Amino acid sequence: MKAKTEIEKNPTTEEKIKEAARRVFTRKGYAATRTRDIAEESGFNLALINYYFRSKEKLFDLVMLENLQLFIHSVMGIVNNPETTLQEKIEILVSHYIDMLIKNPDVPIFVLSEINADPKKLISRLGFDKVNHQKIYLVKQWMELAAAKKVPAFNPIHIMINVLSMTIFPFIASPLLRNRTSMSLEEFNQLMEERKKLIPVWVNAILRTG
Amino acid sequence: MKAKTEIEKNPTTEEKIKEAARRVFTRKGYAATRTRDIAEESGFNLALINYYFRSKEKLFDLVMLENLQLFIHSVMGIVNNPETTLQEKIEILVSHYIDMLIKNPDVPIFVLSEINADPKKLISRLGFDKVNHQKIYLVKQWMELAAAKKVPAFNPIHIMINVLSMTIFPFIASPLLRNRTSMSLEEFNQLMEERKKLIPVWVNAILRTG
DNA sequence: GTCTATAGACTGATAGAC
DNA sequence: GTCTATCAGTCTATAGAC
Numbered sequence: 001m002k003a004k005t006e007i008e009k010n011p012t013t014e015e016k017i018k019e020a021a022r023r024v025f026t027r028k029g030y031a032a033t034r035t036r037d038i039a040e041e042s043g044f045n046l047a048l049i050n051y052y053f054r055s056k057e058k059l060f061d062l063v064m065l066e067n068l069q070l071f072i073h074s075v076m077g078i079v080n081n082p083e084t085t086l087q088e089k090i091e092i093l094v095s096h097y098i099d100m101l102i103k104n105p106d107v108p109i110f111v112l113s114e115i116n117a118d119p120k121k122l123i124s125r126l127g128f129d130k131v132n133h134q135k136i137y138l139v140k141q142w143m144e145l146a147a148a149k150k151v152p153a154f155n156p157i158h159i160m161i162n163v164l165s166m167t168i169f170p171f172i173a174s175p176l177l178r179n180r181t182s183m184s185l186e187e188f189n190q191l192m193e194e195r196k197k198l199i200p201v202w203v204n205a206i207l208r209t210g
Numbered sequence: 211m212k213a214k215t216e217i218e219k220n221p222t223t224e225e226k227i228k229e230a231a232r233r234v235f236t237r238k239g240y241a242a243t244r245t246r247d248i249a250e251e252s253g254f255n256l257a258l259i260n261y262y263f264r265s266k267e268k269l270f271d272l273v274m275l276e277n278l279q280l281f282i283h284s285v286m287g288i289v290n291n292p293e294t295t296l297q298e299k300i301e302i303l304v305s306h307y308i309d310m311l312i313k314n315p316d317v318p319i320f321v322l323s324e325i326n327a328d329p330k331k332l333i334s335r336l337g338f339d340k341v342n343h344q345k346i347y348l349v350k351q352w353m354e355l356a357a358a359k360k361v362p363a364f365n366p367i368h369i370m371i372n373v374l375s376m377t378i379f380p381f382i383a384s385p386l387l388r389n390r391t392s393m394s395l396e397e398f399n400q401l402m403e404e405r406k407k408l409i410p411v412w413v414n415a416i417l418r419t420g
Numbered sequence: 421g422t423c424t425a426t427a428g429a430c431t432g433a434t435a436g437a438c
Numbered sequence: 439g440t441c442t443a444t445c446a447g448t449c450t451a452t453a454g455a456c
Contacts, residue, residue: 175325254440
């Protein structure tokens with residue numbers, strides 16, 4: 001196993017092709033991507049893709065798994081941390097997520113539309129097993145606060161949906177939003193930076209609602 | 211021009227094919243859809259698609275335009291109504307949107323991922339012209355309330371983003387969300403029904419934040 | 421390991437019978 | 439209007455030279 005910085009500096013052909021595939025698949029989706037596009041993007045020949053990865057689909061699965069990790073796994077470490085308060089979890093989650101999304105703006109729409117295209121694959125092929133929702137530390141903390149009536153009694157899933165919605169959705173709607181409001185990419189990113197501080201405040205206001 | 215109810219009861223072959231195309235395109239996206247899929251779904255032969263619509267792309271453009279109307283135009287009539295208050299606009303918008311989304315859950319991810327795949331087409335081919343954002347009645351009302359300090363001074367676009375995020379995003383993330391929480395479609399729809407009343411309350415709480 | 425050339429399957433579109 | 443049959447182009451994957 002190579003260290004990450006070493007991979008970035010001295011990528012092998014295999015790694016170069018995988019990174020090219022990640023860029024193309026994430027931008028255009030599985031069906032619209034041709035293996036020729038990946039070959040061209042990587043700077044190598046078409047035949048090498050099959051030499052290293054056997055098929056378009058196997059290469060896609062690798063890319064999908066990486067993007068899924070980026071999209072989901074980053075959350076899990078945060079919401080499961082027993083050392084932070086509910087409020088802190090939300091602040092950290094939103095801030096880290098927006099940083100990731102500014103770097104990888106195409107990831108959410110890629111992941112969600114590919115899952116929508118083939119929901120079965122999510123579980124069967126990518127080995128994406130379920131978690132017991134009750135065991136997540138954030139849910140535990142919520143339950144305790146609800147018992148002490150410090151937080152409203154509605155389904156805590158609503159709060160999780162709201163945090164993720166307000167954080168992720170603007171990136172998914174970005175092309176349409178920017179077109180409708182004649183907004184540059186820089187202005188958009190600036191707006192998202194503002195939301196790092198605003199969303200936790202808003203969520204706090206929502207929590208006081210019940 | 212036939213009346214809508216008449217179309218639903220006595221659809222011509224052309225209308226049947228277009229409806230079949232709408233279902234298939236909206237579920238699988240442009241690139242993953244084969245003209246043969248549409249033929250099969252419509253119950254007619256492949257050749258008829260070209261007889262009525264000349265090409266896959268022209269048929270797609272029709273479907274895209276309809277879905278875009280569903281996705282956007284429904285908003286415009288509501289946010290531009292001078293007869294309703296800001297608060298009423300939000301209530302009506304959320305309620306109508308959620309009704310539409312429960313009936314057409316695939317529309318948002320379809321529209322947004324196709325726009326993401328080819329943003330230029332949005333304007334050049336589909337004739338989707340810009341609106342002057344300042345002229346929208348909702349923005350006007352916001353400005354007046356902000357001037358009277360009844361509403362926070364941050365960019366009103368944030369509120370619009372929040373309303374649309376909390377309303378639309380759960381439908382986009384539905385397959386993933388339902389998988390992670392082992393939620394049935396009925397339970398999900400019930401959760402969305404709850405949000406019709408909750409979102410306006412939450413937005414109100416956000417508005418008192420500034 | 422990396423390339424060129426090509427096989428083999430599939431796709432969108434059309435010709436032509438009825 | 440609706441069908442069957444088929445063309446021409448494109449795609450993934452592989453064989454084989456270096």
